Structures are given as C-alpha cells and as structure tokens.
Amino acid sequence: MITQAEQAVLDRIDDDELIAWVQALTRIPSVWKPETGEGEAEAAAWVAERCRAIGIETHVEEVAPGRPNVVGWLRSPGSAHATYVEGRTPKIGSEDDHRRSSSLVRPRVLMFEGHTDVVTEGDPALWTDPPFSATLRDGKIYGRGANDMKAGLVCALIALKALKESGVALDGDIVLGAVCDEEGRMLGIKHFVERGWADHVTAAIVCEPEENHLCIAQKGVMWIRVVISGVMAHGAMPLTGVNAMYPMARFLTAVHALEEREIVRHGRHEFLGQPSITPTIVQSPVRGGGEPQNNVMPGAAECVLDFRLIPGQDADALAAAVETLLRAAVAVDDRLSYTCQVLEVRAPTATDPAEPVVRALAGAFTDLSGAAPIYGGVPGSTDGTILNARKGIPIVTCGPGDIHIPHHIDEWVSVEEIKVAARLYVLAAIRYLGHL
Ligand SMILES: [Zn+2]
Incomplete structure (x- = not known):
C-alpha cells in the first residue's frame, strides 16, 4: 500500500x-x-x-x-x-x-x-x-x-x-x-x-x-583471441611449410564440443537461458598478416571466441580448458605453436x-x-x-x-x-x- x-x-x-x-x-x-x-x-x-x-x-x-x-x-x-x-x-x-x-x-x-x-x-x-x-x-x-x-x-x-x-x-x-x-x-x-x-x-x-x-x-562475457602459427609456403608446395588452418579447424570443432558439455553441465538458467561459446572472428592470414592470396598458404590463423556465461560457470577454468584444447590441436607437429590471450572478462x-x-x-x-x-x-x-x-x-x-x-x-x-x-x-x- x-x-x-x-x-x-x-x-x-x-x-x-x-x-x-x-x-x-x-x-x-x-x-x-x-x-x-x-x-x-x-x-x-x-x-x-x-x-x-x-x-x-x-x-x-x-x-x-x-x-x-x-x-x-x-x-x-x-x-x-x-x-x-x-x-x-x-x-x-x-x-x-x-x-x-x-x-x-x-x-x-x-x-x-x-x-x-x-x-x-x-x-x-x-x-x-x-x-x-x-x-x-x-x-x-x-x-x-x-x-x-x-x-x-x-x-x-x-x-x-x-x-x-x-x-x-x-x-x-x-x-x-x-x-x-x-x-x-x-x-x-x-x-x-x-x-x-x-x-x-x-x-x-x-x-x-x-x-x-x-x-x-x-550474463557474463569472456573474449579470448587465439593464434595458431605454422610455416608460410607456396600453395603449390604445401609440404615445404605447415598449414595452421587444419589445427585451427580441429581446435574449433573441439570448442564446439566444449560448448555442448558446458550446456549439459550448467543447463538453462531461469532468466538467462543456456551459456554459449561463439567463434566471432576466424581468419587467416591473421589481422596485420598481409593480404590473402589464392596461391599463398598463410603462416598463421586466428580466431576470437565470444563466451557468454551464466552463474555457476568459471571463466578461469574455461580459459584453462581452451589452452588444453589448443595444446592438443598443435601437438601433431613441433613446428606448430599457439598464443592465447584473454581480452576481457566480465563475470x-x-x-x-x-x-x-x-x-x-x-x-x-x-x-x-x-x-x-x-x-x-x-x-x-x-x-x-x-x-x-x-x-x-x-x-x-x-x-x-x-x-x-x-x-x-x-x-x-x-x-x-x-x-x-x-x-x-x-x-x-x-x-x-x-x-x-
Ligand atoms: Zn544501455
């Protein structure tokens, strides 16, 4: 009243x-x-x-x-x-x-x-x-x-x-x-x-x-930028280099599976629905890495992952999980390497x-x-x-x-x-x- x-x-x-x-x-x-x-x-x-x-x-x-x-x-x-x-x-x-x-x-x-x-x-x-x-x-x-x-x-x-x-x-x-x-x-x-x-x-x-x-x-948000580096080469002679795009593709598939596990684990929040992990930028060559060309196998590939978090999810644990997936994606060749940078976290x-x-x-x-x-x-x-x-x-x-x-x-x-x-x-x- x-x-x-x-x-x-x-x-x-x-x-x-x-x-x-x-x-x-x-x-x-x-x-x-x-x-x-x-x-x-x-x-x-x-x-x-x-x-x-x-x-x-x-x-x-x-x-x-x-x-x-x-x-x-x-x-x-x-x-x-x-x-x-x-x-x-x-x-x-x-x-x-x-x-x-x-x-x-x-x-x-x-x-x-x-x-x-x-x-x-x-x-x-x-x-x-x-x-x-x-x-x-x-x-x-x-x-x-x-x-x-x-x-x-x-x-x-x-x-x-x-x-x-x-x-x-x-x-x-x-x-x-x-x-x-x-x-x-x-x-x-x-x-x-x-x-x-x-x-x-x-x-x-x-x-x-x-x-x-x-x-x-x-919802919270976390942005992670990932770069996988290989060795640049002529498109006609790919074996003289190492293509970074295949490990990037494996990594992204693994990220999709990680998203599904998070959804199963945390379910739907009453007001926020389910969490998500969305690749918002995927590109090769990387930003600042020169013009893409049809006959050039770029030396590196990058992606940005946009995490939308619901209460109960742990941003640090997710960032660590991303690193684990990256290590696995590049393990096939020692000439491959990666960097992983958390750009922003809001809980x-x-x-x-x-x-x-x-x-x-x-x-x-x-x-x-x-x-x-x-x-x-x-x-x-x-x-x-x-x-x-x-x-x-x-x-x-x-x-x-x-x-x-x-x-x-x-x-x-x-x-x-x-x-x-x-x-x-x-x-x-x-x-x-x-x-x-
Ligand atoms: Zn506003």
Missing part, C-alpha cells in the same frame, strides 16, 4: 516535465566519435545543470578528454558520506542518530545508474523522423538513445527532484551516476569506482531499458530476490500496477556488472523501454513506461532507505 507520505512525494512528479526532459536529453546527440572527439560532454553538462537546479551535490569528472561523468548526491539529514573523494574520512553514525550509533549499521546508499552515451544512428535516411528529433507520437518518443537510455536516466533525475522537493527525510543517501562510455569499454563506470564513489553504495538500480521488469541476473551476476533493493522495487511495482512484478535477466552485460564485480554491490536492472529496441533504427520509448519508472524509482528509494 502506498502511504500518505509516499503519495506526497509521488504527487511532485510532473509528467509534462518528465516527457520534456526525456525529449531534451534525447535531442543532444551523444555518440562517441573518436575522430572528432565529440561525445558525452553536452549531455553530461545537461544532466549536471539539472542536478544543480534540483539542489543536490553535483560533481563533474573528466574520464577522458570530452568524456565526463556526472555524480549527483542527495544527502539525508546527518549524512556522513559524499565528500570522501576529496580526502576526508567519513564519520559513520552521528551521536544524535540513535539507530546508527546503537547498532553501528552503516546508512544505506542507493545508486541510480545510467549512461549518457548512445550508439550511432547509422544512416539517418533510414529513419522515419530525424534520429535526434525526439518526436512524440502515439504515446512514444522516437530517437536514438530515447530508449537506451536517456529515458531511464531522466526518470532517475525526476525521482531525485521529487524526493528533494518534497523534503522527505530519507534515512540514507541517493547517488546518481550518469557515466560515459557504457557502449564502449565502460570507462565511465570504471572511473566512478576507481574514484571511490561506489565505496559506500549498498545497492544499485541500473536504469537500462527492461520494460520495467526486475532483471536480477546478467555473470545474480542478485537474490530477497535483497532489500529487489523487495523494495517489487513492492513498489505491485503497489503502482496492481500486478506482480516480472523478473528477468539481461543477456548482455551492463555498467552494473562492474559495480557488482568490483564492489560486490547488489544490482537490479530496471528501467523503461522495450527490451528489443535498443540500437535499432526508429528507436522509441513508451511514455507510459516512463511515467511508471519515475514512480517506481521514487517508491523504491523511500522504501529501501526508509524515512525519518
């Missing part, structure tokens, strides 16, 4: 403003263009300006040239956090705060997380409306980034505004992390963590487009539905919609993966926007879902943090 105090905060949400803000932020193209250095700066400045206008502590930090993070911090009365990155040690628990001083419970800090970058719009001619027009039609806002994820970010901002304006005395802090480079190498969230902003965060809501489902699991995440942040969101969903929440999983990884892997923060991915539409031409977001998401965030924050 929604209490009177909660309703008073919800009543502060102005839907016209919410829609106008989503449109305004969508109209700022924030595609990272390394050749010109254009990126998230303008979108970040817009978010920072809103944070300042709302009246919360606002920090802008340059992650890379032209690529800032924005950190907004809404402090509870008597909060001990927030300025520690400037070198001060936070004092946990003030004397007049009975609950904290008596139980030494660290006050909760809820993070709302979003990224300011969007992927390329592709060919603008393929769009019904100009890609950054943020056209409102039939209950939808169209535009690159409207769905992924300007809308979710604005919902968090509007929730913060309602909470701040209402004057509700939350028993904990809220931090908004509007970070850069999620679509690339996740430099923004990594910087956020390295700067210490995540140190006191006790739970995070990742505002990515999930149709307001409660996504409590995320899968799983959050217990009993976590307070999940329960707060679930209760909020039911009270707002009258229906049971829908739980789900995220097939890719998000910035939340970094928060969970590096700081052990329980994460839920939950935000407005059709799950399948990110990165598409004519990307859109539902106005109805935006309205629900902003209210979900308000209620979840009040219930997760509690109020005095």
Whole structure:
C-alpha cells in the first residue's frame, strides 16, 4: 500500500516535465566519435545543470578528454558520506542518530545508474523522423538513445527532484551516476569506482531499458583471441611449410564440443537461458598478416571466441580448458605453436530476490500496477556488472523501454513506461532507505 507520505512525494512528479526532459536529453546527440572527439560532454553538462537546479551535490569528472561523468548526491539529514573523494574520512553514525550509533549499521546508499552515451544512428535516411528529433507520437518518443537510455536516466533525475522537493527525510543517501562510455569499454563506470564513489553504495538500480521488469541476473562475457602459427609456403608446395588452418579447424570443432558439455553441465538458467561459446572472428592470414592470396598458404590463423556465461560457470577454468584444447590441436607437429590471450572478462551476476533493493522495487511495482512484478535477466552485460564485480554491490536492472529496441533504427520509448519508472524509482528509494 502506498502511504500518505509516499503519495506526497509521488504527487511532485510532473509528467509534462518528465516527457520534456526525456525529449531534451534525447535531442543532444551523444555518440562517441573518436575522430572528432565529440561525445558525452553536452549531455553530461545537461544532466549536471539539472542536478544543480534540483539542489543536490553535483560533481563533474573528466574520464577522458570530452568524456565526463556526472555524480549527483542527495544527502539525508546527518549524512556522513559524499565528500570522501576529496580526502576526508567519513564519520559513520552521528551521536544524535540513535539507530546508527546503537547498532553501528552503516546508512544505506542507493545508486541510480545510467549512461549518457548512445550508439550511432547509422544512416539517418533510414529513419522515419530525424534520429535526434525526439518526436512524440502515439504515446512514444522516437530517437536514438530515447530508449537506451536517456529515458531511464531522466526518470532517475525526476525521482531525485521529487524526493528533494518534497523534503522527505530519507534515512540514507541517493547517488546518481550518469557515466560515459557504457557502449564502449565502460570507462565511465570504471572511473566512478576507481574514484571511490561506489565505496559506500549498498545497492544499485541500473536504469537500462527492461520494460520495467526486475532483471536480477546478467550474463557474463569472456573474449579470448587465439593464434595458431605454422610455416608460410607456396600453395603449390604445401609440404615445404605447415598449414595452421587444419589445427585451427580441429581446435574449433573441439570448442564446439566444449560448448555442448558446458550446456549439459550448467543447463538453462531461469532468466538467462543456456551459456554459449561463439567463434566471432576466424581468419587467416591473421589481422596485420598481409593480404590473402589464392596461391599463398598463410603462416598463421586466428580466431576470437565470444563466451557468454551464466552463474555457476568459471571463466578461469574455461580459459584453462581452451589452452588444453589448443595444446592438443598443435601437438601433431613441433613446428606448430599457439598464443592465447584473454581480452576481457566480465563475470555473470545474480542478485537474490530477497535483497532489500529487489523487495523494495517489487513492492513498489505491485503497489503502482496492481500486478506482480516480472523478473528477468539481461543477456548482455551492463555498467552494473562492474559495480557488482568490483564492489560486490547488489544490482537490479530496471528501467523503461522495450527490451528489443535498443540500437535499432526508429528507436522509441513508451511514455507510459516512463511515467511508471519515475514512480517506481521514487517508491523504491523511500522504501529501501526508509524515512525519518
Ligand atoms: Zn544501455
């Protein structure tokens, strides 16, 4: 049930403003263009300006040239956090705060997380409306980034505004992390963590487009690059060299069998389905190894394996298994050799539905919609993966926007879902943090 105090905060949400803000932020193209250095700066400045206008502590930090993070911090009365990155040690628990001083419970800090970058719009001619027009039609806002994820970010901002304006005395802090480079190498969230902003965060809501489902699991990813080297030769005299492609073929067949074993062993995850190992690049000659020619047997072959991991799988053990397969593939000839390089590992995440942040969101969903929440999983990884892997923060991915539409031409977001998401965030924050 929604209490009177909660309703008073919800009543502060102005839907016209919410829609106008989503449109305004969508109209700022924030595609990272390394050749010109254009990126998230303008979108970040817009978010920072809103944070300042709302009246919360606002920090802008340059992650890379032209690529800032924005950190907004809404402090509870008597909060001990927030300025520690400037070198001060936070004092946990003030004397007049009975609950904290008596139980030494660290006050909760809820993070709302979003990224300011969007992927390329592709060919603008393929769009019904100009890609950054943020056209409102039939209950939808169209535009690159409207769905992924300007809308979710604005919902968090509007929730913060309602909470701040209402004057509700939350028993904990809220931090908004509007970070850069999620679509690339996740430099923004990594910087956020390295700067210490995540140190006191006790739970995070990742505002990515999930149709307001409660996504409590995320697949992990591991990329491995393999090169098998033989001896280059004339195609007419193959016996004067050693062909690297046959061992590569044997290796790939063995990888396929490894994938099947992993599927049998780990089964289907309730929200994530089965794990996979996909060769995404297979080529010879290797990248940088010269032009392919019909009469040249290249000296080496390479492949990249894209592992998608579910909870229970061990990335290190899989990387070791790959090495074992490689050793076997090259064992037939001592002139064959291999290299194997793990390019990236992001572990899968799983959050217990009993976590307070999940329960707060679930209760909020039911009270707002009258229906049971829908739980789900995220097939890719998000910035939340970094928060969970590096700081052990329980994460839920939950935000407005059709799950399948990110990165598409004519990307859109539902106005109805935006309205629900902003209210979900308000209620979840009040219930997760509690109020005095
Ligand atoms: Zn996204």
